[in-house]
């Protein structure tokens with residue numbers, strides 16, 4: 001996937017894409033409607049990935065003023081045709097949307113302003129990087145990166161080409177959450193000790209599917225892209241790619257990316273990455289093909305001593321408690337809960353009290369309209385959840401996952417956690433363990449996977465110390481030759 005700079009494009013340094021994809025391009029189109037009606041400042045956006053979240057992207061852009069979906073992109077003929085039909089019926093033919101299997105074709109169009117990415121995770125950084133090089137603004141779904149190294153390249157590409165990159169962490173557009181974090185950082189509230197994220201939503205196993213040949217409607221090379229996958233099986237798509245390491249990041253960096261990002265956002269502004277991270281968990285009860293854990297307790301520590309704790313719990317059971325939110329443990333012993341409408345339980349108090357806070361600073365309009373406003377203003381600073389914040393939030397999860405992936409099995413017991421002298425971590429892990437033992441009914445014969453405490457250097461973005469050699473391998477996925485992530489110096 002080689003690209004060369006085209007100096008003729010002054011506005012966005014459009015890059016001509018020189019390499020062709022394997023296989024032929026599929027070009028479809030919605031019914032032409034007598035031409036584009038919008039004024040010159042109409043934002044023309046491409047949507048990549050049309051199956052699930054891509055539908056929300058389409059609705060978001062269709063609900064934004066003077067914005068046209070110029071391209072619909074999907075490597076699956078059937079999904080693409082269905083997507084185009086939906087666009088046509090929702091816009092009564094007023095868009096002139098082109099359907100393509102290969103995003104590079106959209107990036108090749110000088111009249112395109114932006115691309116929104118709702119593909120599986122292994123594509124997010126590469127499309128972001130190539131779009132930035134082509135001078136296109138990017139709305140990229142969470143997690144912006146599938147590994148640590150590609151996330152950094154995406155950050156540098158955004159900086160170099162000056163495009164807007166907004167991360168699909170829509171809580172970044174919530175002025176209520178921004179207000180709480182501003183209050184925590186300004187000293188109006190007691191100092192934050194632990195930012196705790198929960199991703200506890202019930203899910204089920206995915207069974208086992210035989211390896212075989214991809215269906216004829218799927219351009220498998222374009223689906224795989226940068227991910228090295230030995231053999232196709234039907235469990236990769238749609239959606240269940242989340243539970244395989246080469247394409248997904250488990251629920252920690254799936255649903256959990258939202259809560260990881262909120263937790264990291266609450267940490268002091270001068271902190272970038274944690275210096276230590278570890279995780280313990282397992283894939284309990286489901287006898288299936290999935291690789292990522294359905295249960296996890298993880299912790300990370302920043303250079304200033306502030307911590308992030310995280311809890312993933314997906315195994316359903318009678319009495320399941322849904323927890324998809326954040327909590328804030330403060331140094332004076334207070335605990336803040338609630339999202340948007342916060343309550344604080346102060347030490348010694350019998351009940352929590354309402355926390356009345358000023359709204360914080362965000363670009364207004366919610367996640368979709370704020371992005372369009374930033375694109376129209378050509379101002380990357382207006383992004384609610386910019387590339388750098390996206391990187392820091394995603395890396396937090398990647399480091400926890402790295403620890404888990406290097407873990408060893410120990411008996412399923414409350415003593416399994418190895419948190420040094422961190423009593424808070426032991427207390428919170430014990431709560432998870434009790435739910436898994438008493439609620440879910442995980443048998444004593446089961447095993448936890450306990451990851452090592454990994455050290456990380458926030459400057460070099462490399463693991464250091466014990467286990468560094470193995471952990472550094474996990475910082476960068478292998479890529480297929482045609483879809484290599486460029487290095488920063490190649491940008």
Ligand SMILES: NC(=O)C1=CN([C@@H]2O[C@H](COP(=O)(O)OP(=O)(O)OC[C@H]3O[C@@H](n4cnc5c(N)ncnc54)[C@H](OP(=O)(O)O)[C@@H]3O)[C@@H](O)[C@H]2O)C=CC1
Pocket residue numbers: 048049050051052053054073074075076079101103117118119120121123141142143168169170218222223224225237238239240254
């Ligand atoms: N912010 C939010 O609240 C949410 C965010 N998301 C994020 O959105 C992303 C998509 O998730 P979801 O829709 O659930 O996943 P799906 O698997 O349902 O959809 C992904 C789509 O992308 C297509 N695709 C694969 N490769 C490419 C490519 N190279 N170019 C264009 N399209 C491609 C897939 O093709 P095929 O049909 O062949 O599989 C599929 O249609 C994820 O990263 C997820 O984290 C998801 C839900 C909510």
Ligand SMILES: O=C1CO[C@H](CO)[C@@H](O)[C@@H]1O
Pocket residue numbers: 254255258
């Ligand atoms: O299951 C899901 C629904 O909510 C999440 C919100 O981002 C998705 O990413 C996830 O795949």
